[in-house]
Amino acid sequence: xxxxxxxxxxxxxxTKKFGDFIAVDQISFAVPAGEIFGFxxxxxxxxxxxxxxxxxxxxxxxxxxxxxxFDVYTQSEQIKRSIGYMSQKFSLYEDLTVSENMRFYGGIxxxxxxxxxxxxxxxxxQLHLEQxxxxxxxxxxxxxxxxxxxxxxxxxxPRIVFLDEPTGGVDPVxxxxxxxxxxxxxxxxxxxxxxxxxxxxxxxxxxxxxxxxGRIEALDRPAALKARFGAASMEEVFLQLARGAQRNDG
Amino acid sequence: xxxxxxxVRKEFFHIWRDKQTLLILFGMPIAQIMIFxxxxxxxxxxxxxxxxxxxRDIATQTITAQLEASRYFDIExxxxxxxxxxxxxxQGIIRLALVFPASFRQDLLQQHHAQVQLIADASDPNTATTxxxxxxxxxxxxxxxxxxxxKEPYRIQLETRMLYNPQLKGAYNFVPGxxxxxxxxxxxxxxxxxxxxxxxxxxxxxxxASPMQPLKIILAKAIPYLVLSMVNxxxxxxxxxxxxxxxxxxxxxxxxxxxxxxxxxxxxxxxLVSSVTASQxxxxxxxxxxxxxxxxxxxxxxxxxxxxxxxLQVMSNIVPAKWYFIIVKSVMIKGLGLEAIWKETLILLGMxxxxxxxxxxxxxxxxxx
Numbered sequence: 001x002x003x004x005x006x007x008x009x010x011x012x013x014x015t016k017k018f019g020d021f022i023a024v025d026q027i028s029f030a031v032p033a034g035e036i037f038g039f040x041x042x043x044x045x046x047x048x049x050x051x052x053x054x055x056x057x058x059x060x061x062x063x064x065x066x067x068x069x070f071d072v073y074t075q076s077e078q079i080k081r082s083i084g085y086m087s088q089k090f091s092l093y094e095d096l097t098v099s100e101n102m103r104f105y106g107g108i109x110x111x112x113x114x115x116x117x118x119x120x121x122x123x124x125x126q127l128h129l130e131q132x133x134x135x136x137x138x139x140x141x142x143x144x145x146x147x148x149x150x151x152x153x154x155x156x157x158p159r160i161v162f163l164d165e166p167t168g169g170v171d172p173v174x175x176x177x178x179x180x181x182x183x184x185x186x187x188x189x190x191x192x193x194x195x196x197x198x199x200x201x202x203x204x205x206x207x208x209x210x211x212x213x214g215r216i217e218a219l220d221r222p223a224a225l226k227a228r229f230g231a232a233s234m235e236e237v238f239l240q241l242a243r244g245a246q247r248n249d250g
Numbered sequence: 251x252x253x254x255x256x257x258v259r260k261e262f263f264h265i266w267r268d269k270q271t272l273l274i275l276f277g278m279p280i281a282q283i284m285i286f287x288x289x290x291x292x293x294x295x296x297x298x299x300x301x302x303x304x305x306r307d308i309a310t311q312t313i314t315a316q317l318e319a320s321r322y323f324d325i326e327x328x329x330x331x332x333x334x335x336x337x338x339x340x341q342g343i344i345r346l347a348l349v350f351p352a353s354f355r356q357d358l359l360q361q362h363h364a365q366v367q368l369i370a371d372a373s374d375p376n377t378a379t380t381x382x383x384x385x386x387x388x389x390x391x392x393x394x395x396x397x398x399x400x401k402e403p404y405r406i407q408l409e410t411r412m413l414y415n416p417q418l419k420g421a422y423n424f425v426p427g428x429x430x431x432x433x434x435x436x437x438x439x440x441x442x443x444x445x446x447x448x449x450x451x452x453x454x455x456x457x458x459a460s461p462m463q464p465l466k467i468i469l470a471k472a473i474p475y476l477v478l479s480m481v482n483x484x485x486x487x488x489x490x491x492x493x494x495x496x497x498x499x500x501x502x503x504x505x506x507x508x509x510x511x512x513x514x515x516x517x518x519x520x521x522l523v524s525s526v527t528a529s530q531x532x533x534x535x536x537x538x539x540x541x542x543x544x545x546x547x548x549x550x551x552x553x554x555x556x557x558x559x560x561x562l563q564v565m566s567n568i569v570p571a572k573w574y575f576i577i578v579k580s581v582m583i584k585g586l587g588l589e590a591i592w593k594e595t596l597i598l599l600g601m602x603x604x605x606x607x608x609x610x611x612x613x614x615x616x617x618x619x
Binding site for chain 2: 034055056057077078081085086087088089092093095096100103104105106107108110112113136143162231
C-alpha cells in the first residue's frame with residue numbers, strides 16, 4: 001500500500017528564471033490524490049516550464065516543490081519513478097510494434113518481465129487491441145495511438161500522470177473516449193495533471209488553474225470560476241484572463 | 251541491468267526495421283572493398299612489358315612465350331637494349347621489364363642456379379606488386395617443370411627492383427582507408443541521427459522523464475552502433491584477407507582493440523554533433539561535411555599528406571582518422587606492434603577523452619536548462 005499523502009503535488013512559490021526572463025513566477029498550488037487537475041494557459045504562459053520542474057526535468061530557481069512526497073531539488077530520480085509522462089508530441093515509437101513499445105517502457109521503468117507480460121495482457125484486453133499486438137504502431141489509426149500512448153504512460157502504475165496537451169490534433173470522438181480513460185485512471189486513484197488548449201476539456205477537470213505571464217491568475221473548480229467571472233463557459237473565463245497577457249509566443 | 255538491455259533491444263529494433271539504412275550499413279563496406287579490389291585486379295590485364303634476353307636460349311624463350319600467353323602481359327618486341335628499356339619506363343610505355351643474363355640456360359643447367367632481374371614501375375605500387383607476383387608465378391612454374399623427376403632442384407633467383415617508389419608506399423591504402431571511413435560514417439552519422447531523431451519526435455522528453463539516467467540512455471544508444479561497427483570491421487578484414495589476399499601482418503587483437511578505440515572516438519563525435527543540433531537533416535549535414543569529408547581528405551587515404559601545403563598538413567593533425575589510418579597501416583600491413591604506434595594510440599585516446607568529456611558536458615547542460 002503506498003503511503004497516504006494529503007497532496008500528491010505541492011508547489012510553494014515555485015519559480016524558474018532564464019537569465020532575466022521569469023518563465024514561472026512564484027506559483028503555488030496543491031493537488032490531492034485522485035484529482036484531475038487542469039493546467040491552462042496561453043502559449044508562452046509558462047505551463048511547460050512549470051510542468052518540467054514538477055517532472056524532475058528542470059531544476060527550479062527558487063521556491064518549494066514536492067511531487068509524490070519527493071523534493072523536486074534533491075529527489076528527481078524518485079519523482080521520475082512515481083510519475084508517468086505523456087507529451088504533446090506523440091510519444092510511442094512508430095517503428096516498433098505495440099508489444100515492443102510496452103516492453104520497452106516497462107523495461108526502462110524497471111518492471112520485471114513477468115510483470116510486463118501480465119500488464120501487457122490486461123492493457124491489450126482493455127483497449128481491445130489483442131489482435132494488434134504485433135502490429136507496428138505506425139499503421140494504427142491516430143485515435144488508437146493516442147489511447148495506447150496514455151496506457152503506456154500508465155503502464156508502470158505511477159501515482160501521478162502528467163499529460164502535456166495529450167489531445168492535440170485528435171478528433172472529438174476520440175477526445176471524448178480519451179477523457180473517459182482519464183476519468184477511469186483518476187477513479188482508480190491516479191492523480192492526473194493535464195495541460196490543454198481545448199476549453200471544453202477544461203470543464204471535465206475537477207479543478208483548473210489558469211496561468212498568465214508566468215503566474216497563476218485563477219484556481220478553482222470550473223463551476224466556481226464561471227460564477228466568479230460571470231461567464232457562461234470556461235472559454236470566456238480564459239479569454240477574460242488571457243486578454244491582459246503580455247507574452248504571447250512559444 | 252534489465253532496464254539497460256530493454257533500451258539496447260529497442261535500439262536494435264530501430265536499426266532492424268529501417269531496411270534501407272541497414273542495407274547501406276552492411277552493403278557499403280563490402281561494396282567499397284570489392285570496388286577497390288576489383289579496380290586493382292582489372293588494371294593489370296594486358297600490361298605492356300619488355301623482355302631483355304641476350305641469351306635467347308630454349309629456357310628464356312619458353313619463359314617469354316609463357317608470359318606472352320598469359321592474359322596479363324603484352325610484350326613490346328621492339329625494346330631490345332637497356333637504354334630502350336629505361337626510355338620506355340620513363341615514357342610510361344611499359345610497366346615491367348624482365349632482364350635475363352647472357353648465360354641463363356648455362357647457369358641453370360650446369361649450376362642449377364640462375365638469376366632473373368624484374369624491374370617494375372612502382373609509381374603505381376599496387377600494379378607493380380601484382381605484375382611482379384604474376385611474373386614470379388610464371389617463372390616458378392617453369393622451374394617446377396624443369397624439376398620434374400630430377401633430384402637436385404633448379405633454382406631461379408629473382409631480383410626485384412621497384413623503380414621510383416622502392417618502399418611501395420601507398421600500397422593497399424584502401425583497406426585501412428575504407429575502415430576509417432566506414433567507422434566514421436556508421437558511428438558519427440548514425441549515432442547523431444539516432445539521438446537527434448528522439449529529440450525531433452519528442453520521445454527524448456519521455457526518456458528523460460523516466461528514471462533511466464541520461465548517461466545510461468546515451469550508452470544504450472551507442473552500444474548497437476559499436477556492435478555494428480565491429481561487424482563492419484570484421485567483414486572488411488575477412489574480405490581483405492580472403493578475397494583480396496591481403497594478410498594481416500600484425501596482431502589481430504591489437505588491430506581490433508585500436509578499431510574499438512577509434513569507434514569510441516567516432517561515437518563521441520556523434521554525440522557531440524547530436525548535442526548541438528535539433529534536426530536530423532542538420533545532424534546529417536554536420537556529420538558529412540564536418541566529419542566525413544575531412545576523414546576522406548585528411549586521413550592520408552585519398553591524398554598523401556606529405557604532398558599537401560604546410561597549413562593543410564598541420565590541419566590534418568586534428569582529424570582523428572589520420573591517426574587511426576596510420577595505426578591500421580602499421581599493424582595490418584607492416585606488422586608492427588604497440589611499441590611502434592603507442593604515440594598515435596595516445597593521441598587518439600586523448601582526442602576520445604576530450605570529445606567524450608565535451609559531449610557529455612554539453613548533454614548535461616541541455617538537460618538542466
